Amino acid sequence: MGGDRTIYGLFFFGLALTAVVIVYPAVYAIELSFQNAQSFISEPEWVGFDNYVRVLQDAEFWNALWRGIVFAGTAILLQIVLGIGFAMLLDAAIPFKRAFRGIAILPYLLPTLIVALTFRWMLNDPIGVITVAMQDLGFGTVDWFGSPTLAMGIVITISVWIWTPFVTVAILAGLQSVPESLYEAAKVDGASAWQRFWHVTIPQLGPVLTVVVLLRAIWMFNKFDIVWLMTGGGPLQATEHLPILAYRKAFQSYDVSTGATVSTISFLILAVAVLIYFRMFPLDTKD
């Protein structure tokens, strides 16, 4: 009876906490998207779907959405491919395996701010170590943040560097649950290493991959910090995706309502994408 009370107590505490720190701000943001307010202290005016119509007619929104898809899509693809590769490597019989496994997780443990500052210094002109190395290799002085394509490439590369370890660890854990007997049976059937990987490993990793891709997609699509710290959305808005557009509108342009509208639409896009994803790759396949 006492145990039940504790469980219920914890449950309701969790529920209350969720309501206060997640549900209320989300509902408030959605409410703001139906209002016209310049700031959080403005007297809001109800405008119905006007903000949505305006935002959806704005090329800035669609450009930001496209940039977000390019950023998140490329980063996730690279994280998954590299994550599987590193996991396979760390699962193999290599010397100092434990040490390498420990080192592999390090980038994920670093605060994003530290990573951003470090990379900014390394890419700094004229003293950045990467900039100087490129000069020594004969590529001249590369203006990393002066080119829209390079800037996007940089934020994708750094995102891959930070978050691939998460995929590696998840896949590595998944690999431990693949029965050795399956590989042995495949070998007996004459399957090559590639065939064993494609027909045994990948299907066995299916549930893990489903969750990892889903989580990475949600996180990358909403990723604000690394892009903001590295490029601030520039140059020429080349790295301005939906989270940065929403922030800029809400906190810099005296247009909290538009910021809230962009956030709400972003949330809806992600929710629909997740639903479609679950229809395509259902987690519960027991039935």
Next chain:
Amino acid sequence: MAKSGKKFSKHAVTRQGDAPRKTLSRRSVVKAVGVAGGAAALGFPAPFVNAAQKEIRFLNGEPTVESVRAMKFAAAQYEKETGVKVQMDTVPVGKAFEKLQTGIKAGRPYDIGTLFFIGDVVLLASEGQLAPLNEIIEQYEWGPRILFPIDGNYYWYPYDYNLCWINYRRDLYDKHGLKEPANWTELMENMAALKGEGDDMTENGILHPISSSSATNYFSFGYMWAEGGQVFDDNWNVVLDQGDVKKSVISYLDYFNDLTDLMPTGIAQAEWGVGLRGFRSGQLSHAPGTGRAIDVIRTTDEEMAQKIGIFPFPSSDGKQVAVNHGYDGWVVLDTPQTEEAMKFMKWFSDEHLINFLHTSAVHYQPARMDIYEDPRWLAHPALEQYSHITSWQKRFLTDPDVVIASIDSAGPVADLRSAKVFRSYALPEMLQNKILKGMDSSEAVDVAANKIRDVVSGG
């Protein structure tokens, strides 16, 4: 909610009606006294304490050690003299507006706050959150374009100008026999003359950021103002791409493009302080900046600080010069303590403002003209020591040929429109289109003007 509330009461009444009547026990008396005591403890102290000592809350946005110390000292003095406590909270630069909004939203607004952006003042005033400071403001003589009246009222007390000019290496100018440039050509020639290898030379001429940032808005448009560039006319029409103004802006863009040959790479990522670091390390012969640069350098490298000279941004023909506008000030919020806050402001203004300004003597260029003659202010040794800078500073305010302009203060009066243009980074993008994309100057101006129109119309 109301529905469930009714249900609960009905249920409670039924249960009360069914319950047997209780006798008054000692325990229930003790409980009742305890509950009453608890309620009293929770309910009474607030007004009691308030009655005992008045308190005003001041949000300081100048976080340097010296400034915080000066503000806290003033607060302690005021409490000693009047018995009114001044709670001094400090936030990092640029975070004051957020904090003020949070306080208002939470129902516990600050009584006085520091603001660095006139758009924030306009917004707070339009929301009825500010109290006019007319009585205090009208007692003093002020410099040009600093009070930003709104509908005939003064809603802020500006304590300094943060004008942006061009810092240059005075020592190198002397060694090479150069004189302060009067126009664009002379400026480029000076930079070119100092660019090279070896002692008494620098790697590059100057650094102006072009990133979509406040730093670019502040550091990179001085030449445009000097050349006659304008964002709005007196009726809030966007004139950036109109007639003579467009010609001026095109000239400015072409000149800026030429100037990039004398700049290091990385201008697309440059932010606050990057130019200063390059200047200080001897890589640049010139750097746009404010008095803060001088104060920062003189605290660590007095010899280097003495080598710095300043001049305003020239125009192409030298007929006009400009400095980019910058300012800081305090606002008094409309709170139950407004009257006390006003008394404090008056007292501070007369008794302690100069002490505060001395905490960054060159940087905090007084907004009040009477202070320039005040012996208390003049007594600071740095003002004499750096008279070649401070004399220019005063001239910026008094010489009619000096244009004081900025994006955030563009237009006939203080207004959110110019603040929104500042935050849209339409003009930094104009530079990016020219420099990074190689866009034709005329087209870059048109793109910027259209974006500004879009921003102003709420698009």
